[in-house]
Amino acid sequence: MSQTMQIGERETSLLGRLRLTIARRTEGRGIVLLVAVLAVVAFTEPLVFTSYQVSLGRIALIGLVALGLTAVILMGELDLSVASTLAVSGVVVALIPDIRLGILAALVVGILIGVVNAFFVAIVGINSFIATLGMLFALRGLAFVLSDEAPVKITDVDAGIAFGQPLIGPITPRVLIFILAFIAIQVFVSRVKAGREFFAVGGNRQAAYDAGIPVKRRIFTGFMISGFVAALAGVINTLERTAADPTAGSTVLLASFAAAIIGGNYLKGGRGSIVGTLIGATALGVLQVALTLSGVQVPVQQIFIGAILLLAVTTDPANLRAVLGSVRSLRLGRSKAQTPGSGS
Amino acid sequence: MRKSRIGLATAGLLAVAGLALAGCATADEPAATDSGSTDSSDSATTGGETYEVYALLPQGNDQPYGTTYLPPMEAKAAELGINLTITNSEYDGDKQASECEVAVAAQPDGIILWPALADTIRPCLEAANAAGIPVWITNADVNPEDAPLTYGYSGTDSYGQGAASAEMMCELVDGAEVGIIQINGLTGNSVATLRGNGFKETIAANCPNVTILAEQPGNWNKDESQIAASEMLTAVGVENVQGMYAADDSMIAGGIDALKARDLDPADFFITSIGNTFLGNPLVISGELDGTVFQSSSWDGENAVVGIYRAMTGDTSLGRDDDGSVLYMPNPKVTIDNATDPAVAPEW
Numbered sequence A: 001m002s003q004t005m006q007i008g009e010r011e012t013s014l015l016g017r018l019r020l021t022i023a024r025r026t027e028g029r030g031i032v033l034l035v036a037v038l039a040v041v042a043f044t045e046p047l048v049f050t051s052y053q054v055s056l057g058r059i060a061l062i063g064l065v066a067l068g069l070t071a072v073i074l075m076g077e078l079d080l081s082v083a084s085t086l087a088v089s090g091v092v093v094a095l096i097p098d099i100r101l102g103i104l105a106a107l108v109v110g111i112l113i114g115v116v117n118a119f120f121v122a123i124v125g126i127n128s129f130i131a132t133l134g135m136l137f138a139l140r141g142l143a144f145v146l147s148d149e150a151p152v153k154i155t156d157v158d159a160g161i162a163f164g165q166p167l168i169g170p171i172t173p174r175v176l177i178f179i180l181a182f183i184a185i186q187v188f189v190s191r192v193k194a195g196r197e198f199f200a201v202g203g204n205r206q207a208a209y210d211a212g213i214p215v216k217r218r219i220f221t222g223f224m225i226s227g228f229v230a231a232l233a234g235v236i237n238t239l240e241r242t243a244a245d246p247t248a249g250s251t252v253l254l255a256s257f258a259a260a261i262i263g264g265n266y267l268k269g270g271r272g273s274i275v276g277t278l279i280g281a282t283a284l285g286v287l288q289v290a291l292t293l294s295g296v297q298v299p300v301q302q303i304f305i306g307a308i309l310l311l312a313v314t315t316d317p318a319n320l321r322a323v324l325g326s327v328r329s330l331r332l333g334r335s336k337a338q339t340p341g342s343g344s
Numbered sequence B: 001m002r003k004s005r006i007g008l009a010t011a012g013l014l015a016v017a018g019l020a021l022a023g024c025a026t027a028d029e030p031a032a033t034d035s036g037s038t039d040s041s042d043s044a045t046t047g048g049e050t051y052e053v054y055a056l057l058p059q060g061n062d063q064p065y066g067t068t069y070l071p072p073m074e075a076k077a078a079e080l081g082i083n084l085t086i087t088n089s090e091y092d093g094d095k096q097a098s099e100c101e102v103a104v105a106a107q108p109d110g111i112i113l114w115p116a117l118a119d120t121i122r123p124c125l126e127a128a129n130a131a132g133i134p135v136w137i138t139n140a141d142v143n144p145e146d147a148p149l150t151y152g153y154s155g156t157d158s159y160g161q162g163a164a165s166a167e168m169m170c171e172l173v174d175g176a177e178v179g180i181i182q183i184n185g186l187t188g189n190s191v192a193t194l195r196g197n198g199f200k201e202t203i204a205a206n207c208p209n210v211t212i213l214a215e216q217p218g219n220w221n222k223d224e225s226q227i228a229a230s231e232m233l234t235a236v237g238v239e240n241v242q243g244m245y246a247a248d249d250s251m252i253a254g255g256i257d258a259l260k261a262r263d264l265d266p267a268d269f270f271i272t273s274i275g276n277t278f279l280g281n282p283l284v285i286s287g288e289l290d291g292t293v294f295q296s297s298s299w300d301g302e303n304a305v306v307g308i309y310r311a312m313t314g315d316t317s318l319g320r321d322d323d324g325s326v327l328y329m330p331n332p333k334v335t336i337d338n339a340t341d342p343a344v345a346p347e348w
Helices: A014-024 A028-044 A052-073 A082-095 A099-124 A128-147 A157-163 A173-191 A193-203 A205-210 A215-241 A252-262 A274-294 A298-314 A317-338 B002-027 B064-080 B093-105 B122-130 B144-149 B158-173 B190-206 B222-236 B249-261 B280-286 B297-312
Strands: B051-057 B082-088 B110-113 B135-139 B152-155 B178-184 B210-217 B243-246 B270-272 B326-328
Touching (some): A028 A298, A052 A173, A052 A215, A052 A252, A052 A274, A082 A099, A082 A128, A082 A215, A082 A252, A099 A215, A157 A215, A215 B093, A252 A274, B051 B093, B051 B297, B082 B297, B093 B122, B110 B122, B110 B297, B122 B135, B122 B144, B135 B297, B158 B190, B158 B210, B158 B243, B158 B270, B222 B249, B243 B249, B249 B280
Parallel strands (some): B178 B210, B178 B243, B243 B270
């Protein structure tokens, strides 16, 4: 459920309520972009729609980390450490011979990383961009140290290969976990009081403090969700690939942010939705699979993703209002200058 | 305002559609373009069957080696009637695994795989085998336990290249007690690991009088290698260093620059590398680089296609039991004595 902290007069008519609901949604641009991508892909690479397993797998690959990231973005914070968290947790799960214990340890590591991030942001007061940038480098180094600078094979390779196989139809464990993570985070931010307060924290932090919302605790919760989900992605990657890669996640960070932004999440917080992130991840995932099938090289793929990101950002209502405002004031300024006698 | 929004949304939709169509058009352009994508069906000269092949590479036109690897590969594909679809995972193992899933779903006649990380490609090989798609490995071989899942390998003996560079170092020092620094490739990368191990183990076996004082990754990058070399020189003390090894010529060029930046003459040091590239060959001729190991990117690209063609036409079968299922690139040592020989003329 998309929410914004808006106070306005109550619309009672059906049309009015509908308009209000649409106005409150932030996924509009994401939906338009997704429809456009699907339309073009259906025309050029229809195989994308028949290879469900591949397409769903790619969406889950991009989307899982993006879901956790959205919890932080809703509060107006950033978590740049997700890619390194993914790498560290992947190495942890591979280093521990007991696979269950390894998974548990990796997920605990993810949560702890979230706690450390939140400590720097909420308690020390460091800007989240800087704090998590530091963590990005520190955790990357930790992944190299733990892995002795080389990929680490999991003990039970056959179990890893079995983990990557579909459970029902095209649904692999990765896709199932992604769906469950989506439902859990969506329910949390839309139905649970603590989750709904993320929007208040991101929308106006001072107002959130004044309203008695435990802002610091919410920041801790958000970063812990982000760390946990990134660690989950690291565990899945390691199991599916049968080895942990200390350099993993190099392309995850930007793709996750792209999915969240395309889905209509406002980087300054207060506006956005988990559904939007799902839409963004779907658009990106389908586009990437189609481009790979077409043999389009990475630089060209990056042009596509960049173009879509730019479209998503420039069509943001706030940005549009700013642009239109600038144009209007420019026009006003010109007309004043052209009025006889207005100059000195 | 509302009209503006609708207008912008429509424009956006059209822009995305236009870009996507333009991109797909780019994908269909022949190899001569920079798109890197290849559809060589029009230029197929065999007149016989046309094959669809996915080439899952970790680099492309974004790296000097890839830039000179691709054209001979595409030319040979056109000659043999092979439609190549080329991907570039940028050395991201997860991305390459995902590209492999896409390739298997597309049901091509064959897959050429240059592993980004040898330890992570087992599921890809299993999936391809389950789908009955032959896989030919290029440039960097898979782990020995995964070799039976492939139809063959063509490329360098990466371990042997490191060993060859070490042999040159041993000859140069001629029994003297020396300390050297080592610049490695990208950490975790299989070629980097194999070359590093080949060098270190050969040094330990052939000339234990050579001590590796420090090693750092240069990430196949000249600038990063200059920084890494400079830091190592400071850490171990310049006076203790008499030699330097790097896993490729770009990196040794950075290391040599680090020496020059300290007013040290590279000719006074024992320096070896791998590649004999456009960057490394002149350094050998000038005497700054004592020896390097020739690597042909054109041989590599061409033989990847030859290999998969052999697999698709039944000349080689699953496993590595057939003749010609392993094609090692000749890697002659290059010193000042043969650096101008046309047989080892640099290609990249």
